[in-house]
Amino acid sequence: MSAPDTHERELWALLHAVETHTASRYSSSAPELAPEDREACLHAMQTELVDDTVLDGTHLDAPLRRLLAAAVGDGSGRDAALLQGLLLERLGVVLYRTLAEGGRLSERGEVVARRALLASRDASGRATRKLRAELPDPADRFDVFASRSTPLLASLDAFGEALDARFADRLGLRFSDVMGDFVADLLPCCVDELGFERRRVVVHLTGALMG
Amino acid sequence: MQPSPATTAPTPASQEALSRLLGLAIFGERLAARTYNQCSRLEPRHAELLKRFATMEGRHARWFLEVSQANGVVPDKAFADRELGYLEEQVDAYAAAGDVEALLVVQGFIVESLAIATYEPFLAVSDRFVGAREAFQKALDEEHYHVDWVIRYLRLHFFDQDERFLELARRVNVQGVDCIGGTLMNIADHLDAIGLSGADSAGAMMDGYTGLLERVGIDERLATRDVVSLFMPLIRKYRHGREATA
Ligand SMILES: [Fe+2]
Numbered sequence: 001m002s003a004p005d006t007h008e009r010e011l012w013a014l015l016h017a018v019e020t021h022t023a024s025r026y027s028s029s030a031p032e033l034a035p036e037d038r039e040a041c042l043h044a045m046q047t048e049l050v051d052d053t054v055l056d057g058t059h060l061d062a063p064l065r066r067l068l069a070a071a072v073g074d075g076s077g078r079d080a081a082l083l084q085g086l087l088l089e090r091l092g093v094v095l096y097r098t099l100a101e102g103g104r105l106s107e108r109g110e111v112v113a114r115r116a117l118l119a120s121r122d123a124s125g126r127a128t129r130k131l132r133a134e135l136p137d138p139a140d141r142f143d144v145f146a147s148r149s150t151p152l153l154a155s156l157d158a159f160g161e162a163l164d165a166r167f168a169d170r171l172g173l174r175f176s177d178v179m180g181d182f183v184a185d186l187l188p189c190c191v192d193e194l195g196f197e198r199r200r201v202v203v204h205l206t207g208a209l210m211g
Numbered sequence: 212m213q214p215s216p217a218t219t220a221p222t223p224a225s226q227e228a229l230s231r232l233l234g235l236a237i238f239g240e241r242l243a244a245r246t247y248n249q250c251s252r253l254e255p256r257h258a259e260l261l262k263r264f265a266t267m268e269g270r271h272a273r274w275f276l277e278v279s280q281a282n283g284v285v286p287d288k289a290f291a292d293r294e295l296g297y298l299e300e301q302v303d304a305y306a307a308a309g310d311v312e313a314l315l316v317v318q319g320f321i322v323e324s325l326a327i328a329t330y331e332p333f334l335a336v337s338d339r340f341v342g343a344r345e346a347f348q349k350a351l352d353e354e355h356y357h358v359d360w361v362i363r364y365l366r367l368h369f370f371d372q373d374e375r376f377l378e379l380a381r382r383v384n385v386q387g388v389d390c391i392g393g394t395l396m397n398i399a400d401h402l403d404a405i406g407l408s409g410a411d412s413a414g415a416m417m418d419g420y421t422g423l424l425e426r427v428g429i430d431e432r433l434a435t436r437d438v439v440s441l442f443m444p445l446i447r448k449y450r451h452g453r454e455a456t457a
Pocket residue numbers: 240243267268271326350354
């Protein structure tokens with residue numbers, strides 16, 4: 001497909017809004033987390049794929065605002081590493097990977113998805129290193145993770161219906177599958193790199209999602 | 212069994228929750244006994260052992276009934292029937308098809324994971340209920356014993372056939388997780404009412420079951436992804452139900 005259709009433009013608008021928010025969180029609190037290619041990715045999305053008004057009045061608008069509000073945290077660099085770096089970038093990895101491998105995007109969209117995937121992976125790695133450096137004790141690190149991540153995780157639920165309705169058939173994104181991939185990607189990082197106990201992470205994620 | 216004394220007086224809310232939880236445990240254990248008996252008919256090489264498992268499950272039901280009686284709780288059979296009907300259908304369909312592998316995944320892994328994820332944390336509050344600690348500790352030990360055997364059976368049965376086991380797990384999971392995970396969501400508030408955490412048990416069941424699939428040979432990432440994605444609609448249903456009544 002050569003040009004993005006309405007569904008794809010809505011998705012890019014959503015991703016662009018989250019990425020822009022993330023970029024501003026990094027620039028104000030933790031510039032070292034910003035992946036080198038992020039600005040160029042945002043520029044490519046903005047100029048080639050995104051129509052900023054496309055989400056207005058859709059069912060994605062309210063969940064997006066709720067997510068972005070939860071993603072501010074306390075404004076610290078540590079929260080940026082946790083909320084943006086560990087969680088949202090990983091969600092980005094899952095979404096861009098699914099999209100890039102799904103063969104359902106426009107040509108231009110696929111190029112940007114592949115590029116954004118690499119940028120999100122880069123940012124995830126930076127965030128993990130920052131969390132380890134700032135919180136050397138894994139027990140403290142887990143306590144911070146558990147106490148700071150709940151609102152953001154809880155806000156994801158609101159995307160359930162809208163994501164399935166707009167993107168499941170056309171772009172192959174189903175909320176349950178995205179969350180399954182997200183947890184499956186997040187767990188090895190939490191266990192192997194951050195030193196958390198797997199059971200405690202799963203219990204925390206479940207509790208946050210159950211509300 | 213010599214009952215342990217209760218340490219604090221139960222509240223009406225905890226009594227109602229206990230009546231549902233014990234109802235589910237008692238009738239669930241009876242169904243487990245029936246399922247292991249069906250397995251024993253379909254797997255003659257291990258018939259004696261599987262019959263023994265069935266006897267143990269029947270004994271768990273009896274111990275839990277004694278706990279109910281000692282605490283003046285009437286097990287909520289109607290609630291248990293509603294929760295277990297769907298599972299019974301799945302079990303009967305596998306038994307009719309002679310599918311012992313599917314029966315062992317659904318009973319030996321998914322149902323046992325639910326039992327372990329609830330009995331284990333229950334031990335922490337069990338002293339509040341007469342005779343509960345011994346009954347649940349012994350039942351928990353035996354559930355672990357059942358699971359250990361089922362792991363060995365499935366590992367041997369699917370030795371070098373990870374793909375075939377993945378297919379089986381996926382086939383059983385669709386209904387099995389929906390049904391048994393759904394039951395866990397339906398008792399989450401009752402677990403909260405007796406001082407446990409429904410969310411902790413749900414997380415423990417999800418992680419426990421995923422770990423069992425891994426031990427038979429499914430890649431950790433795949434097992435996690437499959438189990439979490441099947442739990443997600445249940446988690447969302449629970450959350451929305453709570454939001455609707457809030
Ligand atoms: Fe049992």
